[in-house]
Every structure is written in C-alpha cells, then in structure tokens.
Amino acid sequence: xxxxxxxxxxxxxxxxxxxxxxxxxxxxxxxxxxxxxxxxxxxxxxxxxxxxxxxxxxxxxxxxxxxxxxxxxxxxxxxxxxxxxxxxxxxxxxxxxxxxxxxxxxxxxxxxxxxxxxxxxxxxxxxxxxxxxxxxxxxxxxxxxxxxxxxxxxxxxxxxxxx
Ligand SMILES: [Cu+2]
Numbered sequence: 001x002x003x004x005x006x007x008x009x010x011x012x013x014x015x016x017x018x019x020x021x022x023x024x025x026x027x028x029x030x031x032x033x034x035x036x037x038x039x040x041x042x043x044x045x046x047x048x049x050x051x052x053x054x055x056x057x058x059x060x061x062x063x064x065x066x067x068x069x070x071x072x073x074x075x076x077x078x079x080x081x082x083x084x085x086x087x088x089x090x091x092x093x094x095x096x097x098x099x100x101x102x103x104x105x106x107x108x109x110x111x112x113x114x115x116x117x118x119x120x121x122x123x124x125x126x127x128x129x130x131x132x133x134x135x136x137x138x139x140x141x142x143x144x145x146x147x148x149x150x151x152x153x154x155x156x157x158x159x160x161x162x163x
Contacts, residue, residue, distance in 0.1 A: 068162065078128065
C-alpha cells in the first residue's frame with residue numbers, strides 16, 4: 001500500500017511538471033519573445049498602462065511587484081483616466097478585474113486564477129488584493145471599467161514569474 005501511494009505521488013508531480021512546461025513554453029507568437037527569461041530580456045516587464053479597446057479610458061497599473069512572486073499572494077494598484085484627458089484621475093468609476101492564461105487562445109482564458117481577487121476603491125486608487133499566479137508564463141489581466149453607463153475593457157500582460 002505504501003509503495004502504491006508513493007507511486008501515485010510521483011505520477012501527480014510528473015503531471016504538474018508537464019502542465020508547467022506547457023504553460024511557459026506556449027508563447028502567443030514566436031516573435032513576441034514571451035518565452036525569454038527576464039534576465040535575457042530586461043525590458044519584458046508587465047504592461048504599465050493600457051487604453052480600453054474603445055479608447056474611452058486609460059488605465060494605469062500604478063503598482064506591481066517586480067518580479068511578480070510565484071505561488072504567493074500579491075497586490076496591484078490601478079488608476080483610471082478619461083481617455084481624452086489622461087491627466088486627471090477619475091474617482092467615480094467602477095472596476096472589475098479578472099486574470100487568466102490564454103495558452104494560445106485569441107479570446108478568453110484557457111484557465112483563470114485559483115484565487116478570487118478583492119478590489120477596494122479609495123479616491124480613484126483601486127487596490128486589487130488576492131492576486132495569485134500558480135503557473136509560469138504570460139498571464140493576461142482583463143480590466144472592465146464602467147462610468148455613468150459608459151464601459152470599456154483593457155488588457156494587461158503580466159509575466160510570471162521572475163527569479
Ligand atoms: Cu497556465
């Protein structure tokens with residue numbers, strides 16, 4: 001019985017290893033160089049700001065740990081601007097954040113996070129706690145903004161994870 005348990009553990013860890021390899025070894029486009037390590041490409045960090053696809057809002061990733069920790073909780077901070085006047089932070093927007101990995105998908109996520117992030121808003125500064133990346137590779141953050149019925153969606157790429 002004991003030997004059988006040990007064997008199933010080996011199988012389980014082998015399966016996890018395969019999953020992690022698929023994760024980090026599946027770049028969206030070979031030219032993007034997402035599979036390069038952080039040390040080989042010092043510029044390949046997280047997206048720091050992104051317009052919503054309709055250009056209604058500009059979203060700034062004000063704070064992100066560098067590097068993002070692997071299998072540890074971390075926190076992000078966002079500020080939202082009017083897309084036409086990206087100097088004054090908006091304080092009356094609603095924000096929704098979802099994160100996942102695409103694994104080659106053009107739309108949506110192949111899988112999400114194993115945690116549920118919590119957002120707190122304070123005078124235009126959005127703090128997203130409870131972020132948790134359990135796989136190595138490029139993660140995609142989808143940010144949905146709503147203000148007085150106007151909506152917008154922006155995407156950030158967060159590489160996981162540095163040494
Ligand atoms: Cu993955």
